[in-house]
Amino acid sequence: MLLSGVLKIVGSGFEFILGIPALGGSIILALYWTPLLFMLVYHIITLIFSKNANKPIWGPVVGIVASTVGFIPGLGMMLHWAAFICLLIDGVLTFTKSKDRVTQDIA
Known part of the structure; x- marks a missing residue:
């Protein structure tokens, strides 16, 4: 399913921003750790879509650990x-x- 792939790539963009040393920490502190809660829910949703589509789940699992x-x-x-x-x-x-x-499938 392409949706799980799109969710993973978009989530990687969010994680990239949060991983920038001064910027990510400033965003997280300024918004009172809300981005971590948002990313936790986002990774759980991505995990569910990946699991339902029988796609690998190791990306969302690492994201869940990073958010917690x-x-x-x-x-x-x-x-x-x-x-x-x-x-x-x-x-x-x-x-x-x-x-x-x-x-x-085409061939």
Whole structure:
């Protein structure tokens, strides 16, 4: 399902912004940790869509961990980086596997 891939790539963009050292921390503190709660819900929704489409779930799982432990300054930043990388790779692989499956169905 392409929706899970889109959600993963969009989520990786959010994680990229939150992983920028001064900017991400400022956004999180200025909004009273609301971005972490939003990202937690976002990753849970992405996990549900990925699970229902039988797609890999390791990207959203790393995102959930990053959102729950993200309030710790140094560790949170590194986890947001890890979530960014995992979600980006997971999203690209979701699109690649979907594209291969469509090509096989046509042939």
